[in-house]
Amino acid sequence: MKKSPFVFALLLLMVLALPGSAWTATPGASAASSKGGKIETQERETIETFGPLLTDTAVPVAKGVLYLQPFWSWSLVTGAFSNHGRRVSAGGNFYAGEFDLQIYYGLWDNFEVFTVIPVVVNWADSVELPGPGGERSASHGGLSDINLTLKYRLVKEGPLAPTITALFATDFPTGQYKNLNPALLGTDALGAGAYVFTTGLNLSKWVKPFIFYANLYYSMSTSFTDDEGKKHPRDFVTLNLAAEYPLTRKWIALLEFTSFWDGGRLFGPRANVAPTHLLSVLPGIEFMATPKMAFYLGMSVDLIGRNTDARVMPIFSLVWMVN
Numbered sequence: 001m002k003k004s005p006f007v008f009a010l011l012l013l014m015v016l017a018l019p020g021s022a023w024t025a026t027p028g029a030s031a032a033s034s035k036g037g038k039i040e041t042q043e044r045e046t047i048e049t050f051g052p053l054l055t056d057t058a059v060p061v062a063k064g065v066l067y068l069q070p071f072w073s074w075s076l077v078t079g080a081f082s083n084h085g086r087r088v089s090a091g092g093n094f095y096a097g098e099f100d101l102q103i104y105y106g107l108w109d110n111f112e113v114f115t116v117i118p119v120v121v122n123w124a125d126s127v128e129l130p131g132p133g134g135e136r137s138a139s140h141g142g143l144s145d146i147n148l149t150l151k152y153r154l155v156k157e158g159p160l161a162p163t164i165t166a167l168f169a170t171d172f173p174t175g176q177y178k179n180l181n182p183a184l185l186g187t188d189a190l191g192a193g194a195y196v197f198t199t200g201l202n203l204s205k206w207v208k209p210f211i212f213y214a215n216l217y218y219s220m221s222t223s224f225t226d227d228e229g230k231k232h233p234r235d236f237v238t239l240n241l242a243a244e245y246p247l248t249r250k251w252i253a254l255l256e257f258t259s260f261w262d263g264g265r266l267f268g269p270r271a272n273v274a275p276t277h278l279l280s281v282l283p284g285i286e287f288m289a290t291p292k293m294a295f296y297l298g299m300s301v302d303l304i305g306r307n308t309d310a311r312v313m314p315i316f317s318l319v320w321m322v323n
Helices: 006-018
Strands: 040-042 048-049 067-080 093-108 113-127 138-143 148-155 163-172 196-207 210-221 222-225 227-230 236-246 252-264 277-290 292-307 306-319
Touching: 048 277, 067 292, 163 210, 252 292, 277 306
Parallel strands: none
Antiparallel strands: 040 048, 067 093, 067 306, 093 113, 113 138, 113 148, 148 163, 163 196, 196 210, 210 236, 222 227, 236 252, 252 277, 277 292, 292 306
């Protein structure tokens, strides 16, 4: 199972390199120079899209341009994946509402910075293992872990080459992860507790009539101490694949596969937490309301995993080019 992300990535790169998929990038053809940089545009087809919903784009925001993208999601825990990948009971009814604000800005040509500010509210009900006072339901909310990401475009799309962008990101442990109240049944656990450093690549390629995207990242977490003691998290690989299909000039169909896969640690003490992985699928639709605004609706469904919750999560989002 742990080799699967690299197999998927190899297959994607083979598709992107097909001679029949050639498209010659023309200066000014992409929205990076004409309409703000986040829109992925092909001059010959005049197809415009703001990219997938969860998979990151490869074309950076143009210099001096600001985008805002709020996300609203509601996740329902439908079960849990055991250590052997079997679906088992989650031990109660658990829900979460999340609002994420993503802010994108083009610092200079081919270089983008963006941040994600998440706020989460958790609910628990009919919990099988009650709290110290017999509590079987609880709720709690607050700020989760903030992300800061830097992206630089290495290669512009050409006859054979996809757009390739290098990425470096840091997650900051701003969400509550220790000094938890047992009466809140875990709903006050809002963050991971560690600094997470991520590096990797984003790719995108137009293969008429589809636009393909891929993210391949490697992430390392710092050790931290929570209410259970010292934790040494595992490194993990993220692989996201997405495709867009323009139904009309306004409506774009979307399909995404998002995943992460745990491994060992490159540096520091040996990991002392259980290995996890998760693969999810997200069908969705995008509506290009104006050249500066688009709306998204999608549904993420967890397919396979290990030592993690299984969720169904509808997501609504919009992208707005401020200037």
